[in-house]
Amino acid sequence: MQDGNTNTPEVETETATDWLTQLKNVIIEYAPAVIAALVILIVGLFVINMVVKLAKRVMEKRGLDATxxxxxxxxxxxxxxxxxxxxxxxxxxxxxxxFAAVIGAAGLAIGLALQGSLSNFAGGVLIMIFKPFKIGDLIEAQGVTGVVKEIQIFTTQLNTPGNKLAIIPNGSLSNGNIINYSAEGILRVDHVIGVSYDADIKQTKEVLMQVMQANDKVLKDPAPTVNVSELADSSVNFAVRPWSTTANYWDVYFKVLEDAKIALDAAGIEIPYPHSVEIHKGE
Structure with a gap:
């Protein structure tokens, strides 16, 4: 009886030959396109690398921010x-x-999912282009005051006066108000110091002016000023306004305030403060 298996050695050899022939035809048909694609890929990556390096050199020569x-x-x-x-x-x-339609649809889906991130991305680009501040500047924005530590694509990092790290999204930062205390290089220190109504106004102004003039960190130009700013309920208030560099701001702020108290006491000029009065009821 004949075996039910029809896969004789002759048939298997013929099948293998057919497969090899088909593979050969596929290779002959697609090899030029594959080789051309590989050549385009290799040459293209090389050209892209050269173009990016050239663009970076141009940006360096033009002094663009490193970020x-x-x-x-x-x-x-x-x-x-x-x-x-x-x-x-x-x-x-x-x-x-x-292929382009697929990329477009994927880009739309990703864009809708990352609206906030894209807003921050766009804000980062605007900050880098228009430069409302730079690293090392003291700024106030979004209710936070601090020195700019780093400007990233999506966020900006600030060091607060208490050495806390504040991270602000660039989207809200670029769309909000920004006060750059370092932009002009100098700052005015604002103090309000009240003295008694019995004090001589001219003498008080002289004492406060001498305090500022004796401080070597107070700038001569612009010159410091002292003026009566308010006739309050229990005191005559003086606006004491020295100028300093941004780096010396807090030194001037605290030193002038301390020295003013010492100088006013030495001159016998009273700084009024609330008094509590006890009322004793008779029996």
Missing amino acids: LQKFLGNLLSWTLKILLFVIVASKLGVETTS
């Missing part, structure tokens, strides 16, 4: 790589129109 240089370099690199990927896929026979 902005890195960001723009990465953006340029990824944009060119995506374009190269589309070209390579097209060379391999992939329909670029449908």
Whole structure:
């Protein structure tokens, strides 16, 4: 009786030959496109690397911020790589129109999911381009005051006066009010010091002015000023306004206040304060 197995050695050999023939035909048909795609990929990556390096050198010569240089370099690199990927896929026979539609749909979905992040990203770009502040500046923004430690793509980091790290999203930072205390290089220190109504106004102004003039960290130009600012309920208030560099602001602030108290006491000028009065009821 004949065996039910029809896979004789002759049939198996013929099948293997057919497979090899088909594989050979596929290789002959697609090899040029694959080789061309590989060449385009290798040459394209080399060219992209050269273009990015050239762009970075141009940005360095123009004095762009280091963070902005890195960001723009990465953006340029990824944009060119995506374009190269589309070209390579097209060379391999992939329909670029449908491919572009898929990328567009994916980009839309990602954009909707990351609206807040994209807002922060855009804010970071605006900050890097328009430079309302730089690293080392003392700024006030979003209810936080501190020295700018780092400007990143999505956030800006501040060191507060208490040495706390504050991280502010760039989206809200770029759309809000920013006070840059370091931009002009000097700051005015504002004090209000009240003295008794019995004190001589001219003498008080002279004493307070001498305190500021004796402080070597108080600037001569602009000159410090002392003026009566208010006739309050229990005191005559003087606006005491020395100027200092940004770096010396707090030294001047505390030193002038301390020295003013000492000088006013030495001159016999009273600084009024609330008095409590006890009322004794008769039996």
